[in-house]
Amino acid sequence: MMEKASNASFLSKNPHLFEIKNLKVYFPAQTSSLIRRKYVYAVDDVSFFIDSGEVLGLVGESGSGKTTIGRVIARLTPPTEGKVLFQGRDIMSLRGKDLKNYRRMVQMIFQDPYGSLNPRLTVFSTIAFPLRVQGIVKDKNKIREYCIDLLRSVGLSEDAIDKYPHELSGGERQRVAIARALAVKPQFLIADEPVSMLDLSIRSGILNLLMELKNQYGLTYLLTTHDLRVAYYTCDRIIVMYLGKIMEIAPIEDFMSHQFHPYSQLLLSASASFGFGDRPKRRLGATGEIASAIDPPKGCRFHPRCPFRTEECSKKTPPLAELRNRRFVACFNPQ
Numbered sequence: 216m217m218e219k220a221s222n223a224s225f226l227s228k229n230p231h232l233f234e235i236k237n238l239k240v241y242f243p244a245q246t247s248s249l250i251r252r253k254y255v256y257a258v259d260d261v262s263f264f265i266d267s268g269e270v271l272g273l274v275g276e277s278g279s280g281k282t283t284i285g286r287v288i289a290r291l292t293p294p295t296e297g298k299v300l301f302q303g304r305d306i307m308s309l310r311g312k313d314l315k316n317y318r319r320m321v322q323m324i325f326q327d328p329y330g331s332l333n334p335r336l337t338v339f340s341t342i343a344f345p346l347r348v349q350g351i352v353k354d355k356n357k358i359r360e361y362c363i364d365l366l367r368s369v370g371l372s373e374d375a376i377d378k379y380p381h382e383l384s385g386g387e388r389q390r391v392a393i394a395r396a397l398a399v400k401p402q403f404l405i406a407d408e409p410v411s412m413l414d415l416s417i418r419s420g421i422l423n424l425l426m427e428l429k430n431q432y433g434l435t436y437l438l439t440t441h442d443l444r445v446a447y448y449t450c451d452r453i454i455v456m457y458l459g460k461i462m463e464i465a466p467i468e469d470f471m472s473h474q475f476h477p478y479s480q481l482l483l484s485a486s487a488s489f490g491f492g493d494r495p496k497r498r499l500g501a502t503g504e505i506a507s508a509i510d511p512p513k514g515c516r517f518h519p520r521c522p523f524r525t526e527e528c529s530k531k532t533p534p535l536a537e538l539r540n541r542r543f544v545a546c547f548n549p550q
């Protein structure tokens with residue numbers, strides 16, 4: 216048994232499921248200036264890894280680049296620079312059969328369960344379509360049965376199968392979206408703000424379902440959220456993003472007991488005011504709105520809002536450094 220495992224790791228030199236290396240995604244900005252072309256630095260030199268079996272959270276305010284990272288990994292958006300390695304292979308180099316298999320293994324659940332389902336397709340057609348494309352169920356007569364089983368596993372009853380999206384509630388639609396993602400037997404799920412458009416009362420039901428399915432099918436998740444409470448509830452590890460940059464990476468329990476980055480402290484104190492977690496001991500003087508990803512501040516992107524900034528912070532970009540085991544921080548004055 217031991218022999219086999221070490222052989223397998225010899226074949227795949229990369230110990231991580233995913234490795235994201237110096238990823239940059241720049242979009243041309245819509246500006247009135249015809250003279251100077253501007254860019255939105257949506258993701259700017261981001262590196263991290265995802266281990267098999269973990270729930271990794273991408274946390275940060277709106278506009279910090281979370282969705283863009285998810286879309287690059289799902290191969291929906293090409294990177295401007297940098298690489299995403301899946302089991303050691305650059306996903307942009309995948310072709311033919313390998314690409315088809317990647318598209319099966321990596322599934323995405325979107326924030327908006329209204330927009331992500333085709334209003335003209337019944338639940339059955341919605342789930343059966345990817346099954347047919349990927350040839351998951353060989354016997355045509357078994358497809359309906361397979362779909363009913365899937366619906367049950369996401370907590371829906373059998374009679375949902377012939378309904379249209381408008382006949383379902385938001386929570387039911389998100390369950391259908393989850394069933395569609397699971398239908399093709401994926402290995403990795405990107406859940407992009409999976410509950411932020413749902414009523415508070417049904418959020419924990421969907422999050423619980425995602426966690427149960429993860430354990431049941433041995434999945435790995437990348438979960439994006441602007442809400443630290445959702446991250447705390449679901450994630451093993453989190454990455455705190457701000458304006459396209461990583462501020463901090465930490466195992467969640469460790470993060471809750473101490474945040475090194477002033478921005479992380481700000482995020483936590485914002486959640487604390489919603490009745491969550493302990494307030495950080497020090498009151499933060501951080502103010503202001505999130506700056507723009509079109510003209511991001513020089514140096515550390517958070518420095519204009521940071522109560523601990525020094526001159527260095529406005530001149531140089533702090534590198535992401537490992538302060539202690541599995542804890543990375545990009546800050547010249549970690550707290």
Ligand SMILES: Nc1ncnc2c1ncn2[C@@H]1O[C@H](COP(=O)(O)OP(=O)(O)O)[C@@H](O)[C@H]1O
Nearest residue numbers: 242255257276277278279280281282283284508
């Ligand atoms: N297709 C696009 N074209 C232009 N700008 C985009 C595009 N997609 C995202 N952006 C911009 O990139 C930045 C990051 O967006 P996004 O990844 O959606 O952040 P988040 O998910 O954290 O809210 C934002 O400023 C957003 O407006």
Ligand SMILES: [Mg+2]
Nearest residue numbers: 281282283408
């Ligand atoms: Mg988003």
